[in-house]
Amino acid sequence: MALALRVAARFAQVSAGSWPQDRQRLLQLYITSTNSSDNKPKSYCTLPPERKYSGKSTGGEAPPPTIKRNVAAEITSVGKVIYETGWDANKPKDPPKGQQLVKTASTLPPSDMPDHEKPKEQDVPRSKREQMRDNMQDYIFTRYFNYVKNYDKVLEKNFPKAMQLYHVFFDGVKDFFSDMKRFLKISRIANDSPQGIRALNRQELELYMMMPRDMMKVAPALIGCSLPMVGYAFFPLVFWYPRVFLTSHFWTTEQRTDFQNYYMKQRLQYNKAVFRCLQAKLKSLSGHPKHAEFRNILGLLGSGTHPTPEMLLDVKDIFVEGPYSLLGMSRKHVKSLVNMHGLQNSIFKRHRLHEHAFLVHYMDQAITREGGVHNLSMHALRYSCYLRGLNPVNLSDEEMIEWLRNWVKVSTSIQGEHITLFLHLPILLGYNHPSNWKTIYCKGNA
Secondary structure (H helix, E strand, O other): OHHHHHHHHHHHOOOHHHHHHHHHHHHHHHHHHHHHHOOOOOOOOOOOHHHOOOOOOOOOOOOOOOOOOOHHHHHHHHHHHHHHHOOOOOOOOOOOHHHHHHHHHHOOOOOOOOHHHOOOOOOOOOOHHHHHHHHHHHHHHHHHHHHHHOHHHHHHHHOHHHHHHHHHHHHHHHHHHHHHHHHHHHHHHHHHOOOHHHHOOHHHHHHHHHHHHHHHHHHHHHHHHHOOOHHHHHHHHHHHOHHHHOOHHHOOHHHHHHHHHHHHHHHHOOHHHHHHHHHHOOHHHOOOOOHHHHHHHHHHHHOOOOOOHHHHHHOHHHHOOHHHOOOOOOHHHHHHHHHHOOOOOOOOHHHHHHHHHHHHHHHHHHHHHOOOHHHOOHHHHHHHHHHHOOOOOOOOHHHHHHHHHHHHHHHOOOOHHHHHHHHOHHHHHHOOOHHHHHHHHOHHHO
């Protein structure tokens, strides 16, 4: 554009009388630029000799100086720029491609731009008062959360016994609800399976038998501790008498051992009462074919020994009818059996005995299916002996396995009609066992 202004200024200096010569010069420049666009050699602005300027046209004045510059090329370049501009003064000039891309990306709205290219909001300067307030809030909340996070450690340091009870209680609640979920699942399996309870394995049967009693026992404690205001007084009372209000889920290892010994001793104290009931009804069976054999078995028990499994299987029919059957036993006999097996006293004592006998019988069958007594773990051996009326304290694995083998042999060889024989196995196989004898009569085991 500057070049165009310079050309215009140059033409303004030419006088008005020399306009025809200038028009000829412009025509010559146009012809020269046209030839140069056709790839012909460029010729500078020099007129032929016959067309040279003379002094006649100007009244004797000297001809104007010859233009030495390539004016046609300059005018052509200026015109090209003007043409590309499009004679539109309001249209901005197109920037280079690289600049155009950058501008396009920078003019995108913030919502469409990538996260790393979004313009950062300028931080509004805050006063010192606001900064102090924010710092104080951060300090208070940080200290508070650190205190809450380490609150258990503070309580354990200041109140070790209370925190121990706290952990025992909540761990017990967690274990209790876990077993309760398993119990509900096992109950659905037992109800939906064609085989019923027989479809369960040993551990499932043990849980199926134990959980209803535990739920009834621990329900008052859980309800009382959850009540507002009352729970503060009920919680210490529960842990003051854990054997009464809680189950084995909430006991420590020491408590579990002590309480099991306590319950075992309570059960074994009824062994003698059951044995006396068997002796009292012996005379009424004088006409039974197996009367003599069974009298011999009672004699062995009275002399301090035990009959073999084969001897018991030989007299199993004596428990089908008569005074030794489930319906023929006296009320005293039934009550003694209920207490000996550690069952709860209720109106339906015979029904509880029937249910308990079949559950333990199915456990014995499950043990056989799972490979036998010798495949049981140490904990399973001890619990199996405890459940069947033998105190496992101070017994070796071999002694427990041998005793359980005799039990399982008798249990898996009888039918449902011999249920009372099964209920009397704790007497017939464990009445004179040294472990039970020590539990009953030694003061150190009280």
